[in-house]
Every structure is written in structure tokens, then in C-alpha cells.
Amino acid sequence: MANKVITITSGKGGVGKTTATANIATALAVNGARVVCIDADIGLRNLDVVLGLENRIVYDLVDVIEGRCRLRQAMIRDKRLPNLFLIPAAQTRDKTAVSPSDMVRLIDDLRDESEWILIDSPAGIERGFRNAIAPADYIVVITNPEISAVRDADRIIGLIEAEEKGPARLVLNRLKPEMVKREDMLSPDDVLELLAVELIGIVPEDDKVILSTNRGTPIVLDGKSQAGQAFRNIASRIEGKDVPFMNLEDRNGFFGRISRIVRSGGD
Amino acid sequence: MDEHAKVKIKGIREGLLITVRDDDWPDAKAALQEQIKEQSEFLQGGRLILDVGNHNIRAAELGQLRDMLTDDGLALWAILSNSQITQQNAQSLGLATQINKPIPERTAHSIDTALTGEEAVLVRRTLRSGFSIKNTGHVVVIGDVNPGCEIVAGGDIVVWGHLRGMVHAGAEGNQNAVVCAMDLAPTQLRISDHIATTPKRRGKPQPEMARIVDGQVVAIPWKP
Numbered sequence: 001m002a003n004k005v006i007t008i009t010s011g012k013g014g015v016g017k018t019t020a021t022a023n024i025a026t027a028l029a030v031n032g033a034r035v036v037c038i039d040a041d042i043g044l045r046n047l048d049v050v051l052g053l054e055n056r057i058v059y060d061l062v063d064v065i066e067g068r069c070r071l072r073q074a075m076i077r078d079k080r081l082p083n084l085f086l087i088p089a090a091q092t093r094d095k096t097a098v099s100p101s102d103m104v105r106l107i108d109d110l111r112d113e114s115e116w117i118l119i120d121s122p123a124g125i126e127r128g129f130r131n132a133i134a135p136a137d138y139i140v141v142i143t144n145p146e147i148s149a150v151r152d153a154d155r156i157i158g159l160i161e162a163e164e165k166g167p168a169r170l171v172l173n174r175l176k177p178e179m180v181k182r183e184d185m186l187s188p189d190d191v192l193e194l195l196a197v198e199l200i201g202i203v204p205e206d207d208k209v210i211l212s213t214n215r216g217t218p219i220v221l222d223g224k225s226q227a228g229q230a231f232r233n234i235a236s237r238i239e240g241k242d243v244p245f246m247n248l249e250d251r252n253g254f255f256g257r258i259s260r261i262v263r264s265g266g267d
Numbered sequence: 268m269d270e271h272a273k274v275k276i277k278g279i280r281e282g283l284l285i286t287v288r289d290d291d292w293p294d295a296k297a298a299l300q301e302q303i304k305e306q307s308e309f310l311q312g313g314r315l316i317l318d319v320g321n322h323n324i325r326a327a328e329l330g331q332l333r334d335m336l337t338d339d340g341l342a343l344w345a346i347l348s349n350s351q352i353t354q355q356n357a358q359s360l361g362l363a364t365q366i367n368k369p370i371p372e373r374t375a376h377s378i379d380t381a382l383t384g385e386e387a388v389l390v391r392r393t394l395r396s397g398f399s400i401k402n403t404g405h406v407v408v409i410g411d412v413n414p415g416c417e418i419v420a421g422g423d424i425v426v427w428g429h430l431r432g433m434v435h436a437g438a439e440g441n442q443n444a445v446v447c448a449m450d451l452a453p454t455q456l457r458i459s460d461h462i463a464t465t466p467k468r469r470g471k472p473q474p475e476m477a478r479i480v481d482g483q484v485v486a487i488p489w490k491p
Contacts, residue, residue, distance in 0.1 A: 099334070099338045100334040100338075101335070101337075101338050102338075125361065130330075130333075130334065130337075134334060151396055151415055152396075154396040154413050155395065155396040155397040155415060157395060158359065158394075158395030158396060158397055158398060159359070159360065159361075162326040162327070162330070162359040162360055163326065163327050163360070164325070164326070164327035194413060194414075194431075
């Protein structure tokens with residue numbers, strides 16, 4: 001029963017929590033597990049959009065908690081994977097509609113029949129965040145290699161440790177290896193020196209992520225994307241497998257190919 | 268009823284003050300929870316200030332208490348306590364620990380040895396962003412002090428680690444207070460009424476002591 005309810009949080013907004021939740025959930029489901037993801041960002045819901053399921057919402061998390069529907073009625077099956085489900089957030093309410101123990105009770109109902117439950121936390125440190133971490137067995141903190149994001153991640157890790165819900169695990173999202181090389185961007189080592197938590201993933205910046213959101217198709221389903229591979233690796237690490245970190249400088253992209261041709265004299 | 272005597276509720280200007288007595292904490296907590304359930308109608312809509320007296324309460328327990336109150340639609344706003352540990356734990360969760368009255372005077376324990384030292388607080392952990400420590404005496408931290416963290420001391424401040432947060436030594440006017448760190452790189456350093464920022468570091472970090480010399484804040488490296 002341990003380690004199956006995963007909350008994905010960050011403190012800072014816009015660092016990639018929803019993208020990570022959608023992709024890690026999809027990757028775990030592709031690996032064969034039964035996965036339920038829950039959008040805890042009440043009032044600003046996004047997980048449904050990223051999964052391409054917004055047109056299928058009939059009932060939401062608040063409907064379940066306030067007893068207007070049964071839990072099963074609010075669970076939306078994914079378009080592509082029959083073992084992946086979403087419980088969307090309410091858009092017309094706000095975070096005061098749900099309390100931490102509401103979340104714990106709801107998750108307890110789901111535990112027996114799902115292998116993984118992923119909770120997409122809202123940004124911030126107030127009620128929404130507390131709702132999202134209340135039922136968690138395992139907490140992932142997403143951050144960007146950028147000073148204000150790391151500052152907020154430090155705060156959120158402090159709160160997680162204070163509430164004895166640790167240890168927090170870190171995913172460094174939207175890394176640009178060329179900028180790190182030029183010392184224009186924080187490196188993973190710089191970030192870890194301040195945050196001092198276990199790193200479970202590094203996801204490179206990838207324009208295709210924006211396209212995938214627009215289409216409602218998580219990037220883990222794209223075999224050619226480095227970001228997709230990074231999320232698949234994170235899912236494997238969460239499952240307990242030992243996966244080495246990708247060599248992000250080994251670029252198979254357009255520019256990488258061009259420079260190899262030039263150096264070798266065009267053979 | 269015995270339970271009522273353990274928990275007192277009073278309306279004050281800042282909100283609703285609930286005072287818990289100094290019994291065994293599990294008993295006091297149970298009495299508190301019962302009282303709150305009974306009085307939840309009366310308590311609705313107010314901000315709750317919980318005075319826990321001398322109890323030492325872990326941050327996780329305070330968090331659980333706050334979540335339990337949230338269930339009943341009650342907002343826990345502040346924790347008042349004579350215990351430094353409880354105050355720090357409350358602060359780490361973002362709860363207020365003062366409500367328009369100064370922190371109660373801590374009675375100094377005088378230990379009978381030849382040398383009477385000075386009152387200090389020692390913290391053995393890395394302090395993350397958002398933590399704050401306030402003490403009328405000295406403050407010693409074994410660990411790093413991350414940016415976004417605040418230490419305010421009436422006396423000196425010593426950090427056995429990287430100092431990257433905000434520190435204020437001699438906060439009650441002591442111009443002779445010092446700030447020492449293995450890596451002195453605070454976002455802002457204050458001694459008494461002087462404020463300074465850190466210039467860009469050249470080379471590897473080395474232990475330094477900051478003090479006021481001729482009206483200026485100066486960092487003096489430790490030479491072995």
C-alpha cells in the first residue's frame with residue numbers, strides 16, 4: 001500500500017506540474033498499471049485539457065466530495081488507454097470547496113482498485129497545496145533551472161518536511177543544455193546544492209510539449225521526443241527501476257547532425 | 268464539566284483566543300478537539316488563535332490540527348506559545364506567532380558554573396526559504412541558511428554552513444554584534460541599524476566575520 005499516491009507540486013506556477021502529471025500517469029498506464037489522476041487545482045483546472053478530455057467532463061471532484069455523484073461517475077476514461085482515468089477539478093468553484101480530510105477520504109476509496117493515483121497540485125502554499133499533499137505517500141516537486149523557481153521549490157520542500165510528508169523528490173524541468181554549458185542557466189548541480197533532495201528526473205526544454213498540449217496528446221506517446229523519453233524514465237524510476245539519466249548533450253536534433261557533417265569534412 | 272476547565276475560549280480584537288491548559292498534551296488536545304466540535308457554530312468565521320502555553324508541539328501535529336479545524340470551516344491563524352520549539356514549528360508552517368503583544372519574556376536559567384555564558388539558540392539543520400528565527404540572545408545555525416530565510420538576533424549570529432539568507436544581528440541596537448559564516452553570502456546583512464549587501468564573490472568561499480568598523484560593515488576573513 002505504500003508509495004502509490006503521488007502528489008506533484010512545485011510552489012511556483014507554470015513550471016510544468018500538470019504536464020508532468022499527465023505524462024507520468026500516461027507512461028505508468030502504458031507500462032500496464034491502472035492509474036487514476038486527479039486535478040486538485042479547483043477553479044483553474046488544466047489537467048483535463050492536457051489529456052485532451054475536457055469535452056468529456058460531466059462530474060468533477062467537488063461533485064464527488066459534496067455527494068452529488070458517485071466516485072465512478074466522475075472518473076473519465078482516457079481516449080487512448082483503457083487503464084488510465086481522470087477525475088477533473090471543478091472550474092466554477094475555488095479551493096475552499098475541498099478540505100484536506102475530504103481528499104484523504106476520497107483517496108482511501110480509490111486505493112484498493114488503482115495501482116497508482118497521481119494528484120496534480122495547484123501552485124502556492126495555501127489551502128490548495130495542503131489539500132493536494134494531505135493524502136500523499138510520495139511527493140514530487142517540479143522546478144525549473146531558474147532562480148525564482150528554485151526559491152519557491154525550497155520553500156515548498158521546507159513545508160513538506162515540516163509536515164513530515166517527506167522526503168520530497170525533485171524533477172528539474174525545461175533544462176536547456178546549451179545555456180547550461182554557456183553558464184547562462186543553473187545546472188542540475190547548482191539546483192541540488194541549494195535544494196539537497198533526491199533528483200528523480202531531468203526534462204529538457206522541448207517545443208513539442210506545447211504542441212502536445214494543444215492537441216491533448218501527452219508527449220510520452222511521441223517516441224522521438226527527448227522530453228517524452230525523460231518523462232518515461234521518471235515513470236520507470238518511480239516504479240523502482242534504476243534508469244541512468246539521459247545524456248542531453250548527445251543531440252540527435254537538426255543542429256547536432258549539421259555540425260557533425262561539417263567537422264568530418266562531409267564524408 | 269472537567270473538559271471545559273481545560274480549554275478557555277475568549278473573543279478578543281484579533282479574533283477568537285482559545286487557551287489550552289498545561290496538562291498532558293494528548294489530554295489537552297482531546298479536550299480541545301471536543302470543545303471545538305461542541306462550539307463550532309460559535310467559532311465559525313473567526314480567525315482562531317490557539318494559546319498552547321508551555322507545550323512542545325511538532326510541526327506535523329500543528330499541521331494536522333490546522334487541517335482538522337479546516338474541516339469544520341475554521342481558520343487557524345496563530346499559535347501562541349512559551350515554547351521556542353513550538354513557535355518555530357508554527358512559523359515553519361506559515362502560522363503567526365505574535366498578535367500585537369511581544370513574545371513573552373523567557374526566564375533565563377542560570378547554571379552554576381565558573382563561566383556564565385550568554386543566552387543563545389542553536390539550530391542543527393539547514394533552514395529552507397521561508398523559515399525565520401528570532402531570538403533576543405545569540406543564534407547559532409549548524410547547516411545552511413537558504414535565500415528567503417530570516418534570522419533576527421539581539422546578539423551575534425554564527426552560521427556553520429552557507430549563509431545565503433537575510434540576517435540581522437544586534438537587532439536591539441548592539442553595534443558590537445557580529446555575523447560569522449563559513450560562506451558569508453547573505454542576500455542582506457544587518458548589524459544594529461546598518462544594512463549591507465554582499466558583493467560578487469571572487470574565488471572560493473572562506474570563513475568570514477562581519478562587524479561594524481568605523482561606521483561601516485566590514486567582512487574580515489579568518490586567517491588560520
